[in-house]
Structure formats: structure tokens, C-alpha cells
Amino acid sequence: MKIGIDKIGFAMPKYFLDIADLAKARNINANKYVKGLLQLEMSIAPITQDIVTLGATAASEFLTEEDKKNIDMIIIGTESGIDQSKSASIFIHSLLGLSPFTRAIEVKEACYGGTAAIAIAKNHVVSNPEASVLVITSDLAKYGIGATGESTQGAGSCAMLIKKDPSILILNDDNVYQTRDIMDFWRPNYSDFPHVDGHFSTKQYLDCLETTWNEYSKKFNKSLDNFEAICFHLPFPKIGLKGLNTIVPKQENENLKDKLNENFHTSIIYNQKVGNIYTGSLYLNLLSLLENSKSLSSGDNILMYSYGSGAVCEIFSVTLVDGFEKRLRSDRMADFDARVKLSIEEYEKMFFEKIELDENGNSSFISDDDSLFSLEKIENHMRIYKKNNF
Known part of the structure; x- marks a missing residue:
């Protein structure tokens, strides 16, 4: 039985920050970000947008009523959880109007959580061939x-x-996977922001890639000649380029190098405009490749590298099917062009605003958020979401 991705969607907030403006505000040469990271912009979420609203919006891009009837499992991979107990997928399940007879869970292992969710989904379909699973990566x-x-x-x-x-x-x-007990990136429950050892994390990312690729190629007797492109988890786009150079031998033929390099730069177009979205970064990389490459065709194989700090990584491959391009968009760049550019002051106020609760656990927001889904208020410590009707 062939199991895979039937539809894919993406959502981001309507605000962004130019990375060059951030560099200027921090008295840093813009090339450190633009060339050193290959980053151009970053999406900025207001307080009324979170993993629930973004996840529901991404799914709404493709879901039909027939899809909703067939979905009997929804899984969210995230490291930006909104509750220590209740899965964000339950909120999304409600907003999307899925069947009550649906399993809803949340998976966490840093940026690897989305790949783990896909593995669970695939195994579920093996046992339930008529089922569909909605996997959401949101961060x-x-x-x-x-x-x-x-x-x-x-x-x-x-x-x-x-x-x-x-x-x-x-x-x-x-699939070939690897686990290492390391502390390259982590966020304790009491911390608003993660702790990061950047140089160590980059070293681990690349070493995990190289050792897992060596095991993969040995176990399945495959070489890079078997693939048209490689997709990477991208905390920043430049690390993917480092990864490509790590596993492409210097003596490799120039045609293969050129092909993989060209498709790599195609695959980072969206990531360069969004920034790091943790569990979704690998799949945004894949989406950018599929929607922007002019060289892909059915039957092509794509190598996937997933990495989650802490650390768990995985290499696996996917194969494009006939007519894959019909399920994709050709106009997504218009969504990026429609976003609102923020000043540094607006960015700092918006992105780092905290929810303020009164003594009864209530909070309401003065907002002009006209997104499809938004966080309306918090009532007695309960998050209340709404769907805007257009």
C-alpha cells in the first residue's frame, strides 16, 4: 500500500520584519544575517495568533467536507505548546469542525515532532487503509x-x-533515525525563552546528518545519485547549505552538485521569508521546492533530513506521484507580498507582548485581527478562539 502526503497547506501571520532592519537596530552588519544566515525576513505573530490559529488556517487551505468525514486522527507536532495538559490539536479539531470520532494528540521532541507525527500517521493508515490523518506542524x-x-x-x-x-x-x-542525549537547545518549563548553545548545536546537526546519512546509504544501498533534491530542517537557511556540502563528496560529479545546489536554493525561498518555524521548517522547505522547482517530475525521489535538538534526527525519502503539481499552488508569493512590514518598534511590541490576566484569569484583546482564526479572549484561564466569517 502506498501512503503519503495527499494535500499540503501553509499559514503565516500577516506581519513580517525585514532582517536588514533588525541588523541595523542591533548595530550589526546586515551581511551577517543576509549572507551569513541566508535569511531575508521573519514572520511576526501578534498576541491573537498562536499554534492553534496558524495550524487551523494551514489546514483550511485544502480541507474539503469529504476530507473532514474521512479524518479520524489529528496530530500536532510543536514545541510551542499552549497548555501543559490539553493538546492544541483538540482546539484545532473544534475550529475545523472535524468528526467527534477522531483521535487528537500532540507530539513533542523539539523540531523533530512533525516528522514523528507523520510516522504515527503513516502507521495508522497501514492499520486503517480508508482513514485519513491530519498532521499539523505549528510553532x-x-x-x-x-x-x-x-x-x-x-x-x-x-x-x-x-x-x-x-x-x-x-x-x-x-527511515533511519538516531538519538543523542545532548543539551544544544532546550527550554525549561519556567523559562519564557530557550537556552541555546549555537555552535554546539550546528556541529551536532551536521554530525547527525553525516552519520545518519552514512547509515542510510549503507542500509539501503543508495547514493546521492538516487535523488533529485535534498530537503533539510532549517533553523536558518545557511545551515542547510552546510549540510549539503557535508554529504556531497568533493569528488562528486559536477552535474549532480549543480542539480542538488539549484534545487536547494529553490527550496529555501519560503524559509528565507518566514524564518524558523521549528517543527514546520523541513516541510516548508519541501513545499517551497515543490511549488517553485522547474525541474521536478513524477517518479523523482527527494531525500529528507529532520533534526530536533536534544537530539533526535531522521533521514527518509519521498517519491513524487503523477500529477503532483495539480495539488500545489503557483501563486503563493502573492501571500508574502500582501504582508504588512513592521518597524523595529512595532516588532518588539507585537512579538513579545504577553497576555495579562486579571485576578479571575480573564483577558481580552483590543485587536483588529481579521485572520480566518484568532484567539478572542481568555475566560477563567480558558482560551477562547473564534472563526471569522468572510
């Missing part, structure tokens, strides 16, 4: 004003429908 990456990671922040969500006989790509049975 807000925040490091704090002036923090070393401030230039790699972002906000967004990718949603995917997993089912048999998919219309976009097949998830192949060639």
Missing part, C-alpha cells in the same frame, strides 16, 4: 530582544493530509 520561534538567536525567529504552520494513494508524494519505507 512560534522566540528568543528575546537582543538574544543571539533573535535573527532566526519566525512563526508559521504547515498542515498535511496523510492517506493511501496520495496525490502529491509517497512516504517510502526507508
Whole structure:
């Protein structure tokens, strides 16, 4: 049975910050961000947008009433949880109007959570061939004003429908994964922002890639010649380029190098404008490749590298199916062009605003948020969401 991604959608807040403006405000040469990170912009979420609203919006991009009937599981991969107990997928389930006879769970392992969710979804469809699983990757990456990671922040969500006989790509049975007990990035429950050892994390990312790729190629007798492109988890786009150079041998033929390099730069177009979205970064990378590449065709294989600090990583491959391009958008750049650019002052006020509760656990927001879904208020410590009707 062939199982894979049948539909895919993406959502981001309507606000963004130019990375060059951030560099200027922090007295840093803009090239450190633009060339050093290959980052151009970052999406900024107001207080009324979170992993629930972004996740529901991403799924709404493609869900039909027939899809909703067939979905019997919804999984969210995130490291930006809104509750220590209740899964964000339950809120999304309600906003989307899915069947009550649906399993809803949340998966956490840093940026790897979305890949773990897809693995769970795939196994579910193996046991329930007529089922569809909605997988959502949704995160807000925040490091704090002036923090070393401030230039790699972002906000967004990718949603995917997993089912048999998919219309976009097949998830192949060639997964190789690795776990290491390391402290390269972590966020204790009492901390608003993560703790990061940036140089150590980059080193681990690349070493995990190299060692897992060596195991993958040995176990499945595959080489880079088997793939048209490689997609990476991208906390910032430049690390993907470092990853590409890590596993492409210097003596490799020039045609292969050129092909992989060209598709890499195609795959980072969206990430460069959004920033880091943790669990969704790999799948935004994939979406950018699929919607912007002029060289891909059905039957092509794409190598996927997922990494979550702490650390768990995985390499697997996907294969494009006939007519995959019909499930994709050709006009997504218009969404980026329609966003509102923020000044540094507006960015600092918006992105780092905190919810203020009264003595009864209530909070309301003065907002002109006209997004499809938004956080309306908090009432007796309960988050209340609304869907805007257009």
C-alpha cells in the first residue's frame, strides 16, 4: 500500500520584519544575517495568533467536507505548546469542525515532532487503509530582544493530509533515525525563552546528518545519485547549505552538485521569508521546492533530513506521484507580498507582548485581527478562539 502526503497547506501571520532592519537596530552588519544566515525576513505573530490559529488556517487551505468525514486522527507536532495538559490539536479539531470520532494528540521532541507525527500517521493508515490523518506542524520561534538567536525567529504552520494513494508524494519505507542525549537547545518549563548553545548545536546537526546519512546509504544501498533534491530542517537557511556540502563528496560529479545546489536554493525561498518555524521548517522547505522547482517530475525521489535538538534526527525519502503539481499552488508569493512590514518598534511590541490576566484569569484583546482564526479572549484561564466569517 502506498501512503503519503495527499494535500499540503501553509499559514503565516500577516506581519513580517525585514532582517536588514533588525541588523541595523542591533548595530550589526546586515551581511551577517543576509549572507551569513541566508535569511531575508521573519514572520511576526501578534498576541491573537498562536499554534492553534496558524495550524487551523494551514489546514483550511485544502480541507474539503469529504476530507473532514474521512479524518479520524489529528496530530500536532510543536514545541510551542499552549497548555501543559490539553493538546492544541483538540482546539484545532473544534475550529475545523472535524468528526467527534477522531483521535487528537500532540507530539513533542523539539523540531523533530512533525516528522514523528507523520510516522504515527503513516502507521495508522497501514492499520486503517480508508482513514485519513491530519498532521499539523505549528510553532512560534522566540528568543528575546537582543538574544543571539533573535535573527532566526519566525512563526508559521504547515498542515498535511496523510492517506493511501496520495496525490502529491509517497512516504517510502526507508527511515533511519538516531538519538543523542545532548543539551544544544532546550527550554525549561519556567523559562519564557530557550537556552541555546549555537555552535554546539550546528556541529551536532551536521554530525547527525553525516552519520545518519552514512547509515542510510549503507542500509539501503543508495547514493546521492538516487535523488533529485535534498530537503533539510532549517533553523536558518545557511545551515542547510552546510549540510549539503557535508554529504556531497568533493569528488562528486559536477552535474549532480549543480542539480542538488539549484534545487536547494529553490527550496529555501519560503524559509528565507518566514524564518524558523521549528517543527514546520523541513516541510516548508519541501513545499517551497515543490511549488517553485522547474525541474521536478513524477517518479523523482527527494531525500529528507529532520533534526530536533536534544537530539533526535531522521533521514527518509519521498517519491513524487503523477500529477503532483495539480495539488500545489503557483501563486503563493502573492501571500508574502500582501504582508504588512513592521518597524523595529512595532516588532518588539507585537512579538513579545504577553497576555495579562486579571485576578479571575480573564483577558481580552483590543485587536483588529481579521485572520480566518484568532484567539478572542481568555475566560477563567480558558482560551477562547473564534472563526471569522468572510
